[in-house]
Structure formats: C-alpha cells, structure tokens
Amino acid sequence: MTSFSVSDEDRARLLIAAFEVVKRAYAPYSQFRVGAAVLTKKGNLFAGCNVENASYGLTICAERAAICAAVAAEGAAMEIHAIIVVNEQKVPCSPCGACRQVIFEFGADALVIFQGSEGFKDIPAAELLPDGFRL
Ligand code: THU
Numbered sequence: 001m002t003s004f005s006v007s008d009e010d011r012a013r014l015l016i017a018a019f020e021v022v023k024r025a026y027a028p029y030s031q032f033r034v035g036a037a038v039l040t041k042k043g044n045l046f047a048g049c050n051v052e053n054a055s056y057g058l059t060i061c062a063e064r065a066a067i068c069a070a071v072a073a074e075g076a077a078m079e080i081h082a083i084i085v086v087n088e089q090k091v092p093c094s095p096c097g098a099c100r101q102v103i104f105e106f107g108a109d110a111l112v113i114f115q116g117s118e119g120f121k122d123i124p125a126a127e128l129l130p131d132g133f134r135l
Pocket of ligand 1: 027030032033034049050051052059060061062063085093094095096099
C-alpha cells in the first residue's frame with residue numbers, strides 16, 4: 001500500500017513534535033541540533049533528537065532516535081507512514097545514508113519530509129534510497 005502523502009493536520013503534528021524535541025538535542029560537538037518525528041501507520045507520533053558522543057562515530061541521528069522510540073512503543077510491526085526532520089538553524093538537511101536505510105526498513109513507501117534549499121521537500125523513502133538493502 002502506498003502512502004505518499006500526509007494530511008495538513010498530520011503535517012502540522014509532525015512539525016510541532018519535531019521542533020519541540022529539537023530543543024532537547026545533545027549536540028555539544030557539532031552544535032547542529034536536529035529533531036525528527038515519526039507518524040506511524042497506526043497514527044501514533046514519536047519524536048527523537050540527535051545524541052552525540054565524545055567518540056564521534058557513536059552519534060545517533062534524530063531520525064534513528066525517533067524510529068527506535070516508535071519501535072519500542074509499537075513493537076516490531078511498526079511501520080512508518082511519514083517522518084519529518086528539522087534542524088534548529090532551519091538550513092537544508094536531508095537524512096544521511098544510514099538513516100535512509102533505517103527508514104526504508106520500516107517503510108519503503110514512507111513519506112520523508114525534510115528541509116531542502118527552497119522549503120520542505122516530500123520524498124518517498126524508496127526514492128531517497130533506490131534499491132535499499134533487504135535481507
Ligand atoms: N544529524 C542528524 O541527526 N540527522 C540528519 O539527518 C543529519 C545529521 C546529526 C548528526 C550529528 O549529531 C549532527 O547532525 C551533525 O552531523
């Protein structure tokens with residue numbers, strides 16, 4: 001089933017949740033605070049922020065933090081309807097490659113909403129990550 005759109009109401013809920021959680025990001029190294037919110041196919045909303053570490057490679061991106069919260073609450077069957085990513089500076093920021101693969105795992109047809117150079121862009125996960133890995 002494809003779900004390449006969100007209602008205006010759900011888009012507003014996603015935006016509010018992501019901008020609320022971005023305030024709690026832990027980004028002392030990059031100072032780049034990111035917030036993400038996931039709307040599941042069940043209609044629930046989960047948020048996450050980036051959590052950095054002195055060992056830089058251990059950093060967890062906001063998108064993956066939000067997805068982990070969604071799985072922890074709904075379980076292994078959690079499916080993403082839409083995921084939004086925002087940053088405090090409001091500069092263009094698309095999900096990194098690792099996050100694209102994790103989003104793909106929970107919804108090849110998920111709508112990924114992120115800040116582009118001219119406002120928010122809505123792109124289906126499978127388009128952001130063609131031929132995503134499946135086991
Ligand atoms: N970051 C995210 O959380 N999500 C993205 O989509 C891009 C990058 C974080 C990782 C790191 O804490 C900071 O932004 C700078 O790369």
